[in-house]
Amino acid sequence: MRLPSGMRQLIKRPIQKKFKSAIPLHSGDSALLSLLGKVISRPGLAEKAFGEGEVFLIKGGMFLSGVKVDPSADEGIGAEWKEDSGQHHYNPSAGLRRPRLSPYAIHMPHGLYSPIYLNPTSPFVLRRDKGDLFLSLEELRLFPVQFERRPNYYSQATSTGVPMHHIGPHRLKRQVLFEYNAYCRYFTDNTQCLFCGIMSERPAHHGHYQSQFVASPTEISEVAVAAYKQDACTELQLTGGVLADRAEVHYFMDVGRAVKEGMGVDTIPGSQAVLVPPQDFRQIEELKESGWQGVAFNLEVWNKGMWPGIVPGKAATITREKWLEAMEFAVGVFGKGQVTSVLVAGLEPKESHLEGLEWMAERGIYGVPIPWSPTPGSSLDGHQTPTAAWHLEVTVKALDIWEKYGLDPDRHSSGGLHYSDLATIRRHWRESQAEEATKSSKHDLRYTLAVEGKLPDL
Numbered sequence: 001m002r003l004p005s006g007m008r009q010l011i012k013r014p015i016q017k018k019f020k021s022a023i024p025l026h027s028g029d030s031a032l033l034s035l036l037g038k039v040i041s042r043p044g045l046a047e048k049a050f051g052e053g054e055v056f057l058i059k060g061g062m063f064l065s066g067v068k069v070d071p072s073a074d075e076g077i078g079a080e081w082k083e084d085s086g087q088h089h090y091n092p093s094a095g096l097r098r099p100r101l102s103p104y105a106i107h108m109p110h111g112l113y114s115p116i117y118l119n120p121t122s123p124f125v126l127r128r129d130k131g132d133l134f135l136s137l138e139e140l141r142l143f144p145v146q147f148e149r150r151p152n153y154y155s156q157a158t159s160t161g162v163p164m165h166h167i168g169p170h171r172l173k174r175q176v177l178f179e180y181n182a183y184c185r186y187f188t189d190n191t192q193c194l195f196c197g198i199m200s201e202r203p204a205h206h207g208h209y210q211s212q213f214v215a216s217p218t219e220i221s222e223v224a225v226a227a228y229k230q231d232a233c234t235e236l237q238l239t240g241g242v243l244a245d246r247a248e249v250h251y252f253m254d255v256g257r258a259v260k261e262g263m264g265v266d267t268i269p270g271s272q273a274v275l276v277p278p279q280d281f282r283q284i285e286e287l288k289e290s291g292w293q294g295v296a297f298n299l300e301v302w303n304k305g306m307w308p309g310i311v312p313g314k315a316a317t318i319t320r321e322k323w324l325e326a327m328e329f330a331v332g333v334f335g336k337g338q339v340t341s342v343l344v345a346g347l348e349p350k351e352s353h354l355e356g357l358e359w360m361a362e363r364g365i366y367g368v369p370i371p372w373s374p375t376p377g378s379s380l381d382g383h384q385t386p387t388a389a390w391h392l393e394v395t396v397k398a399l400d401i402w403e404k405y406g407l408d409p410d411r412h413s414s415g416g417l418h419y420s421d422l423a424t425i426r427r428h429w430r431e432s433q434a435e436e437a438t439k440s441s442k443h444d445l446r447y448t449l450a451v452e453g454k455l456p457d458l
């Protein structure tokens with residue numbers, strides 16, 4: 001069943017408003033909309049009323065507009081449902097906290113999942129009605145959703161008495177994230193990456209291991225073991241800023257050794273170390289020996305001319321040529337698909353961004369297109385990312401590139417991300433093409449979004 005055109009417009013409007021489109025608002029019949037919403041959002045009907053493509057569009061709208069959480073939805077947050085414990089990367093609502101606990105993420109129809117970005121003025125609202133949680137667009141109830149469950153290790157503490165989720169929050173559906181500080185030395189000499197807001201993040205825990213790290217390797221190991229054992233965490237990531245004398249490189253090795261010993265393995269399954277490449281490539285081999293399964297050397301921008309301007313501290317630490325050499329060297333050490341570099345989508349021309357993704361994919365490296373979301377506290381705070389249409393096109397082209405080189409989009413750190421959704425939607429569309437009985441039209445919204453890489457012409 002396809003959405004009635006009036007409802008499609010209603011969903012489309014706040015999204016397009018964010019895209020700076022000039023569609024005028026009109027006042028609707030709120031009583032009728034409310035009734036209609038109650039009808040279509042009934043469990044069982046909602047998945048038919050809203051296809052995968054429609055839910056993906058709504059998720060995109062929520063990313064851009066944020067979500068308002070009605071007090072009726074508060075019950076169980078921090079007990080049954082996972083609360084936001086304060087560490088986010090690329091979070092447009094970083095720093096915006098409610099006086100009460102905030103939910104972290106929701107599960108949506110068709111298996112889609114979305115972290116919650118708070119915005120008290122958003123048209124999207126989470127409300128509970130007779131025990132069921134619903135997502136509404138203003139007065140129109142869209143469909144039932146469910147908060148993400150709180151992992152068991154969130155109720156545990158380390159042997160030093162620190163709540164485990166303050167050291168290693170759970171994110172991206174299956175990942176335990178360790179951010180060893182919210183500091184980077186590039187901020188002290190004004191050479192920080194222009195999009196980075198790490199200094200405005202407030203870690204939930206303020207430990208001082210060796211004065212620069214919020215947790216010791218032993219504490220991290222305890223959290224990692226608990227997270228993997230009880231909650232089906234299958235990924236681990238360690239990240240943080242660049243420190244004086246590159247002190248973080250040895251810390252990565254110490255943590256790797258502590259975790260692999262704690263888990264009793266040679267390689268920590270699903271682990272990724274995120275750091276600026278060491279100058280001495282022997283340390284890349286040492287990272288592997290200390291237990292890491294993969295590394296992310298985030299170049300951030302491919303364009304040769306723009307690179308030193310956008311990431312001046314990184315450019316002063318290591319040349320671009322040596323950075324690329326380090327990535328190629330790391331593929332030799334860790335293997336195809338185990339080396340990654342984020343390329344922040346929207347900071348450079350589309351052509352050079354895609355050129356970078358292709359250069360990396362050819363070598364078995366994931367160039368990951370994370371949409372630039374101007375972060376509070378960054379030098380580019382208040383700027384505007386490109387349109388959703390731009391990001392959609394770039395993401396779908398990235399999927400084409402990965403397909404060409406045999407790189408699976410269901411990769412490390414992809415849980416609930418836009419490219420993973422689009423890859424799934426594309427696969428489902430192809431499967432429906434293969435089944436003659438359910439062959440879908442090329443006008444299927446899934447085809448438009450995930451194969452053509454276009455927003456629908458509604």
Ligand code: SF4
Nearest residue numbers: 184192193196198241
């Ligand atoms: S290296 Fe750049 S992105 Fe990383 S923490 Fe420092 S300023 Fe931020």
